[in-house]
Amino acid sequence: MARLRLVYRCSDCxxxxxxxxxxxxxxxxxxxxxxxxxxxxxxxxxxxAAASVARPIAEYGAEIGGPRPTGIAELDRxxxxxxxxxxxxxxxxxxxxxxxxxxxxxxxxxxGRTLYVSAEExxxxxxxxxxxxxxxxxxxxxxxxxxxxxxxxxxxxxxPTLVVxxxxxxxxxxxxxxxxxxxxxxxxxxxxxxxxxxxxxxxxVLVGHVTKDGGLAGPRTLEHVVDVVLGFEGERHHxxxxxRAVKNRFGPTDELGLFEMAEQGLVGVPDASRLxxxxxxxxxxxxxxxxxxxxxxxxxxxxxxLATSTSAGGSPRRSAQGIDPGRLALLLAVLxxxxxxxxxxLEIYASAAGGVRLAEPGADLxxxxxxxxxxxxxxxxxxxxxxGEVGLAGEVRQVSHARRRLTEAGRLGFRRAIVPANSxxxxxxxxxxxxxxxxxxxxxxxxxxP
Numbered sequence: 001m002a003r004l005r006l007v008y009r010c011s012d013c014x015x016x017x018x019x020x021x022x023x024x025x026x027x028x029x030x031x032x033x034x035x036x037x038x039x040x041x042x043x044x045x046x047x048x049a050a051a052s053v054a055r056p057i058a059e060y061g062a063e064i065g066g067p068r069p070t071g072i073a074e075l076d077r078x079x080x081x082x083x084x085x086x087x088x089x090x091x092x093x094x095x096x097x098x099x100x101x102x103x104x105x106x107x108x109x110x111x112g113r114t115l116y117v118s119a120e121e122x123x124x125x126x127x128x129x130x131x132x133x134x135x136x137x138x139x140x141x142x143x144x145x146x147x148x149x150x151x152x153x154x155x156x157x158x159x160p161t162l163v164v165x166x167x168x169x170x171x172x173x174x175x176x177x178x179x180x181x182x183x184x185x186x187x188x189x190x191x192x193x194x195x196x197x198x199x200x201x202x203x204x205v206l207v208g209h210v211t212k213d214g215g216l217a218g219p220r221t222l223e224h225v226v227d228v229v230l231g232f233e234g235e236r237h238h239x240x241x242x243x244r245a246v247k248n249r250f251g252p253t254d255e256l257g258l259f260e261m262a263e264q265g266l267v268g269v270p271d272a273s274r275l276x277x278x279x280x281x282x283x284x285x286x287x288x289x290x291x292x293x294x295x296x297x298x299x300x301x302x303x304x305x306l307a308t309s310t311s312a313g314g315s316p317r318r319s320a321q322g323i324d325p326g327r328l329a330l331l332l333a334v335l336x337x338x339x340x341x342x343x344x345x346l347e348i349y350a351s352a353a354g355g356v357r358l359a360e361p362g363a364d365l366x367x368x369x370x371x372x373x374x375x376x377x378x379x380x381x382x383x384x385x386x387x388g389e390v391g392l393a394g395e396v397r398q399v400s401h402a403r404r405r406l407t408e409a410g411r412l413g414f415r416r417a418i419v420p421a422n423s424x425x426x427x428x429x430x431x432x433x434x435x436x437x438x439x440x441x442x443x444x445x446x447x448x449x450p
Contacts, residue, residue: 007035008020008021008033008036009033010024010027010029013026036182036183066084067081068082068085068111069082070083070109071106071111072109073270074257074268075243075257077255077256078230078244079228079245079248080245080250080252083205084227085202086197086198086201086203087204087249087250088194088197088206088225088226088227089206089228089230090205090206090223090229091103092229092230092231092232093210093231097232097234097236097241098232098259098261098266099166100121100207101265102243103205104129104130104135105265107135107164108130113139113141113158113160114140114141115142115143115155115160115164116141116164117144117145117163117164118166119144119146120166120167123142123143132263132264133265134264141160146171146180147172148193149173152192152196155200155202162202162204162205165204167207168189169186171185172189173192176188186222187221190222191225194225227249228248228249229245229247229248230243230244230245230246231244231245234355237355238354238355239261239262240258240259240269240354241258242257242294243257243258243259244256244257252296254295255295258272273298274412276356277302280302282379284379285376285378286370287379288302288367288369288370288373288380288384288386289301289303289384289385289409290363290386290387291385291387291406291408292362293401294360298401298407299356299408300412301352301356302352303323303351303370305349305350305351305371305373306349306350307347307371307375308347309346310345310347316343316345316346317347317348318332319348319349320349321351321352322351322355322356322358323350324359327364327367328348328371330392331390332348334392334438335371335438338437339394341371346375348374350371361399362389362399362405364388364389364390365386365388365389365396366386366387368438368441369441369445372447373447376447384414384416385405385406385417385418387402387405387418388420389420394438395436395438396420396437396438396441397420398420398422399420402424407427416430416431416433417433418433418435418445419432419433419435420435421434421435
């Protein structure tokens, strides 16, 4: 047996180096070199006995069948049509966010025999969770195993119609000669499972770990070999969970699925706006309602701000939760320079209620008005929504899908909206208050300088 050699491999492009360096010279990425084992005699790739034959494209697909709904409405929304036979889906998320819970519920709802491979928890632990979720179904088979050949043998014996492997980082193939979780193991095991899924026509769902930055751990090639990449996220101290498709070969990547963590598991949230505004208090300074758009899904989110005096001898603090701190600092500078709303000597705290993260520029005007409301201690009208991008010159710029935002606001009973001057015509029941600058927006909202 040839001797194994220790190398440092780039997790983005896969290039191997004899020693560690801060930057990969092949793809120019920083801090991507991780320790790995280079096997001079890699395992042979299985070669089919017969070569494939080219056929007209219209003749393909009928023998496999179309996508199958999962039985979970929010998951089907993100996938587009359901799970495609023979596809491989990678689900990533932070520890404890609810990945295993979601997949156990998926297997419980799936029509047909399923196999759950737990490579991290023992079988009794998974059984206890399934009992709590009401997922003790006779067609749900459970296997606690980390060795890939044993997993493939179990798939042969059970003959499932859906397989979940939790997680790919803890599965190892003895033929690869590397430690579990290494780049070689993750890449090799994933490639073998993709091959098995395509050959058998059985969909496989892989659970992936994430790094401290929120990205999927392991080699970048892992995301390329699978068909669908889903990201499961949410604040640990909030019950709301968000499911997004980062990659989807069979459907859209701009849909958002919302779940709420309850005692009986993850429950879909079809009306997110009512959930976010359920605890909203009207008549309080520092609050603005934003019709935001996450993918193709409009939602109403409350943006909150608080202004307080700086402690003696300290510099003013700027804190943001769910909002980009750099964007908050930029908007504070625009308010002070263009609208004469002075925040000097005040500590400013801004937050998107409900654990939502606001990344779109259409939230600028709502954040600005919430901060100005907190500084002037004057509340905004309770039936008012605000959206628009704010430029460095203090101008209010148009944002996309204005009518969809206004339709959602009108459905929730809001009757007035401060919008950019160039926004398209609105909808019946919602009065448009068009503004060109931040100063006009402040005057329209009834906010005057303190």
